[in-house]
Amino acid sequence: MTRLDTRMRRMRRDDFSRRLMRESTLGVDDLIYPVFVHDREGRADVPSMPGVARLSIDELLRVADIASELRIPALALFPVTAPEAKSLDAAAAWDDDGLCQRAIRALKARFPQLGVITDVALDPYTTHGQDGLVDDAGYVLNDVTVEALVRQALSHARAGADIVAPSDMMDGRIGAVRAALEADGHVHVRILAYAAKYASAFYGPFRDAVGSATALGKADKATYQMDPGNSDEAMREIAQDLDEGADMVMVKPGMPYLDIVRRAKDEFGVPVFAYQVSGEYAMLKAAAANGWLDERACALEALLGFKRAGADGVLSYFALDAARWLRAG
Numbered sequence: 001m002t003r004l005d006t007r008m009r010r011m012r013r014d015d016f017s018r019r020l021m022r023e024s025t026l027g028v029d030d031l032i033y034p035v036f037v038h039d040r041e042g043r044a045d046v047p048s049m050p051g052v053a054r055l056s057i058d059e060l061l062r063v064a065d066i067a068s069e070l071r072i073p074a075l076a077l078f079p080v081t082a083p084e085a086k087s088l089d090a091a092a093a094w095d096d097d098g099l100c101q102r103a104i105r106a107l108k109a110r111f112p113q114l115g116v117i118t119d120v121a122l123d124p125y126t127t128h129g130q131d132g133l134v135d136d137a138g139y140v141l142n143d144v145t146v147e148a149l150v151r152q153a154l155s156h157a158r159a160g161a162d163i164v165a166p167s168d169m170m171d172g173r174i175g176a177v178r179a180a181l182e183a184d185g186h187v188h189v190r191i192l193a194y195a196a197k198y199a200s201a202f203y204g205p206f207r208d209a210v211g212s213a214t215a216l217g218k219a220d221k222a223t224y225q226m227d228p229g230n231s232d233e234a235m236r237e238i239a240q241d242l243d244e245g246a247d248m249v250m251v252k253p254g255m256p257y258l259d260i261v262r263r264a265k266d267e268f269g270v271p272v273f274a275y276q277v278s279g280e281y282a283m284l285k286a287a288a289a290n291g292w293l294d295e296r297a298c299a300l301e302a303l304l305g306f307k308r309a310g311a312d313g314v315l316s317y318f319a320l321d322a323a324r325w326l327r328a329g
């Protein structure tokens with residue numbers, strides 16, 4: 001029997017005592033803003049992601065200025081490759097004058113204190129939209145893909161990337177990238193490993209944004225991204241990536257996988273990040289646009305949930321708005 005004088009509501013009575021006992025908080029230091037860059041002038045809205053646009057490098061610098069001013073620690077760059085620059089061997093991925101590399105250099109020249117995270121994966125560059133190189137049957141080949149990813153990561157590091165983030169789910173790529181970075185003198189470049197990345201349908205709007213959806217067609221990524229039913233397997237993936245030299249690990253998507261975030265933090269005690277992916281953003285935006293949900297309250301609650309689950313930070317398309325909302329109090 002619960003004692004009658006144990007009144008849980010006592011601490012909830014006033015704002016001051018609610019604040020004192022709050023275990024997790026969300027701050028601007030927890031936010032990473034993903035941005036799409038294209039090789040064109042101006043901005044192009046992404047219809048399935050209201051409020052998100054593909055940006056020219058000039059527009060990217062404008063957004064970076066806002067993010068810096070809000071004290072957001074880092075941006076995550078996602079290039080949109082023109083169809084004519086895509087190929088079977090994804091060679092544009094390690095072109096030192098490629099769009100991503102130019103965007104990195106422009107950002108680091110103007111905003112040296114703003115962290116730049118790059119995506120290491122071949123899907124923006126392949127004609128078929130898969131994250132790796134394929135054989136005649138369309139199967140994504142592991143080891144040749146790892147070689148390509150190493151070239152891509154080195155090219156990002158040479159351009160000045162602070163953090164490279166392999167999101168491809170090939171086996172052994174973290175160790176290969178780490179060794180190559182060390183050998184090339186990029187000893188300070190951090191690796192954020194998308195260690196537990198699931199074959200999720202929540203990436204749909206992102207694939208629209210970068211144009212890999214059309215390339216991918218009806219194909220999926222189930223032979224390399226994880227099965228949504230698995231959790232022990234995620235722990236093995238994380239253990240491997242840490243062992244191979246990852247500085248941070250990522251769980252992706254976010255909200256449907258908060259149990260994985262919690263397990264990762266409890267079992268490894270390393271920096272864990274979560275990606276509130278495009279589909280999660282689209283859901284909240286759509287409900288808010290219909291007047292069904294309060295956008296600000298729900299977005300902030302969802303982001304706080306990542307912190308409570310054990311994440312050290314969140315990649316979120318809400319990052320700019322969230323930083324403004326947090327500042328307004």
Ligand SMILES: NCc1[nH]cc(CCC(=O)O)c1CC(=O)O
Pocket residue numbers: 119120121122123131167168202203204205206207221276277278279
């Ligand atoms: N390397 C691909 C990549 N990097 C980030 C996302 C998804 C991010 C989002 O949905 O917001 C994806 C999609 C995919 O695996 O097809």
Ligand SMILES: [Mg+2]
Pocket residue numbers: 169170171172195237240241
């Ligand atoms: Mg792995």
